[in-house]
Amino acid sequence: MAVVSKGLEGIVAAETRLGEVKGAEGILFYCGYDINELAGKVSYEEVVYLLFYQKLPNRAELEKLTTALRAERELPQGVIDYLLAAPKKAKPIDIMRTAVSMLGSYELNRHDVDVSENLATAIRLVSQIGVIAAYFHRARTGKELPPIRKDLSEAAHFLYLMTGEVPSKEAEKTLDVAYVLHAEHGFNASTFTARVVASTLSDMYSAISAAIGALKGPLHGGANEGVIHMLEEIGSPDKVDAWVEDALAQKKKIMGIGHRVYKVLDPRAPHLREMAIQLTAQLGEAKWIQMSERIAEIMRERKGLNANVDFYSATVYYSLDIPTDLFTPIFAIARMSGWTAHVLEQWSENRLFRPLSEYVGRPYGQKVVPIDER
Numbered sequence: 023m024a025v026v027s028k029g030l031e032g033i034v035a036a037e038t039r040l041g042e043v044k045g046a047e048g049i050l051f052y053c054g055y056d057i058n059e060l061a062g063k064v065s066y067e068e069v070v071y072l073l074f075y076q077k078l079p080n081r082a083e084l085e086k087l088t089t090a091l092r093a094e095r096e097l098p099q100g101v102i103d104y105l106l107a108a109p110k111k112a113k114p115i116d117i118m119r120t121a122v123s124m125l126g127s128y129e130l131n132r133h134d135v136d137v138s139e140n141l142a143t144a145i146r147l148v149s150q151i152g153v154i155a156a157y158f159h160r161a162r163t164g165k166e167l168p169p170i171r172k173d174l175s176e177a178a179h180f181l182y183l184m185t186g187e188v189p190s191k192e193a194e195k196t197l198d199v200a201y202v203l204h205a206e207h208g209f210n211a212s213t214f215t216a217r218v219v220a221s222t223l224s225d226m227y228s229a230i231s232a233a234i235g236a237l238k239g240p241l242h243g244g245a246n247e248g249v250i251h252m253l254e255e256i257g258s259p260d261k262v263d264a265w266v267e268d269a270l271a272q273k274k275k276i277m278g279i280g281h282r283v284y285k286v287l288d289p290r291a292p293h294l295r296e297m298a299i300q301l302t303a304q305l306g307e308a309k310w311i312q313m314s315e316r317i318a319e320i321m322r323e324r325k326g327l328n329a330n331v332d333f334y335s336a337t338v339y340y341s342l343d344i345p346t347d348l349f350t351p352i353f354a355i356a357r358m359s360g361w362t363a364h365v366l367e368q369w370s371e372n373r374l375f376r377p378l379s380e381y382v383g384r385p386y387g388q389k390v391v392p393i394d395e396r
């Protein structure tokens with residue numbers, strides 16, 4: 023009998039220069055930089071540069087990348103037409119997955135073209151993914167699509183497109199830090215999905231649409247939406263204990279809690295927690311953070327499980343007045359940099375992913391019985 027690692031737990035599937043998740047210590051590095059060193063000190067655009075070039079940019083390099091990102095913001099008219107005509111009740115994350123796939127039909131995206139062309143595709147996807155999400159949100163709410171602007175950061179531009187107004191510096195900074203915290207995380211399920219697709223020498227758009235499909239699941243990036251649904255269902259801090267006891271008795275998963283790799287606190291969570299505390303206090307809505315704190319406490323005590331990145335990000339986005347079904351899309355917008363950097367890395371040293379499985383089905387030697395006799 024072969025040794026089966028269900029869920030590939032503990033399996034090292036490839037090398038990477040991009041991110042390292044140290045699960046026992048609760049440490050996360052992007053290209054050698056501790057996330058605690060990066061968060062609040064560098065912009066999302068600097069992180070995009072770091073992931074694409076494995077070094078932090080100087081001013082001129084950052085300017086060049088920023089200009090390239092902003093130059094790519096206009097979507098093809100066919101994609102805009104799709105966003106306008108798409109079912110208004112569709113989940114934005116599904117629309118994003120489909121729109122990314124559509125974008126692929128506007129260019130001959132071949133893995134074997136010059137490396138710089140693959141990098142240009144990566145830049146285009148990082149630039150356009152937020153526009154797709156925000157434009158669909160405008161379209162489904164019957165509002166006009168604000169014209170693209172080139173004077174705003176990635177975070178500010180998303181908020182501007184979503185609301186039609188340039189955001190406050192504080193809102194921009196909050197979303198920018200959230201983008202930094204979500205950009206990269208080693209071989210998580212969606213990144214691994216992107217790399218598996220890329221490993222067949224398929225194209226970037228196929229890899230990224232598959233990654234978005236993997237991210238949306240509630241065991242992965244979809245958990246941030248689940249957190250707000252849970253908090254809304256609980257309703258008030260005095261109801262938390264009974265609600266969690268009941269959920270655990272029913273063997274339900276508490277969204278935003280637990281992690282495959284981190285056995286201690288996810289290092290991104292304290293940053294988001296701090297932001298959530300400040301924002302809910304400003305809004306006079308401290309109950310959201312109070313409920314979260316109690317849930318986290320119970321889960322630590324009862325199950326030895328800690329909050330992950332999705333737990334407090336939900337309250338941060340809620341406090342920014344972002345609709346719940348745009349939470350996972352925001353994760354996808356930020357992770358686009360990590361996904362595309364991984365696809366580029368996969369192609370730079372490609373080997374097809376093809377694990378084995380242990381057959382546990384019917385005994386060998388089954389005979390075909392004619393269909394009418396079965």
Ligand SMILES: CC(=O)SCCNC(=O)CCNC(=O)[C@H](O)C(C)(C)COP(=O)(O)OP(=O)(O)OC[C@H]1O[C@@H](n2cnc3c(N)ncnc32)[C@H](O)[C@@H]1OP(=O)(O)O
Binds near residue numbers: 274280
């Ligand atoms: C960005 C991200 O993707 S971060 C993760 C986002 N996902 C979530 O927040 C969803 C909730 N969390 C989970 O489902 C899990 O913790 C995962 C999927 C993230 C990690 O799961 P795995 O490593 O596969 O652990 P697994 O699901 O096998 O759980 C191990 C044990 O802990 C329990 N457990 C793990 N997470 C939770 C949770 N959130 N709530 C309740 N129990 C939990 C399981 O029930 C199981 O208990 P048992 O051994 O008594 O049966």
Ligand SMILES: O=C([O-])CC(=O)C(=O)O
Binds near residue numbers: 043206242
């Ligand atoms: O690494 C994982 O399994 C999930 C995660 O936290 C992420 O993708 O950010």
